[in-house]
Amino acid sequence: MISTKETTAGTAPVDIDTMRHSISQLLGPDAPPPAGDKLAVLDSLPRGHMQLIIPEIEQAALARDQDDVPRYCALACVGEARGKLRATAPQGEHGALTHARKLARTLAALCDHYEALTDVVMCLACDQPLREDEEALPYDHVSPSGSATRAGSIHARCAHAVRRH
Known part of the structure; x- marks a missing residue:
């Protein structure tokens, strides 16, 4: 399976590999805590990825039966993700890092739901x-x-x- 998947006409492809790389920069076991400008960039990456993947997950989920469990779980995750996108990071570098890591964990969950809904084989x-x-x-x-x-x-x-x- 190809993880960079073409979506509906006129939209950009969802690149799960790039998204997971962004996640690993914040959550990876060897990832040093970013600071300063790098932290700002690493906070904006999950945000942008989430804004790209959320509509794709919704589209894939809504194409399934209403009583489909993966559909229900994915849409619940989308709701949580939107809440995290609306939240602002607490003041200070520690607060910003904590918030960026929350976004990265949410993006990881969204990637998992996307793969499950689009039948990516692992x-x-x-x-x-x-x-x-x-x-x-x-x-x-x-x-x-x-x-x-x-x-x-x-x-x-x-x-x-x-x-x-």
Whole structure:
């Protein structure tokens, strides 16, 4: 699957990879706390991404049945996201960083909902999207009782990777 997805005519594509990169700059385990001008930029990135992805999530959600659980969850997340977009950051650098991280976590949830609503398939080994141009293998993790506990696909490159469940 391609994570940069063309949307309706006249709109920009949703680039999930770029959005997730912006998130990692604020929430990644190796991300140093940004300060000054960099913090202002890193606060504006999730805002802009959220403004792009929210209409796409709404469109995908509203195309589903009214009693569809992913639809309901995605629309609830959109409501929460709009509330966070309206909120202002507390004064000071610490308040701004806290607010930017809240936006990043909300954007991460929106990306997850977008992928769920648009049927993006994830690799069960590395938790990254399976793209159309990548070789994928079927995968069934078999439990000791003999039944499959997780069925799906993995990247061919992940087939020999060690993963602890």
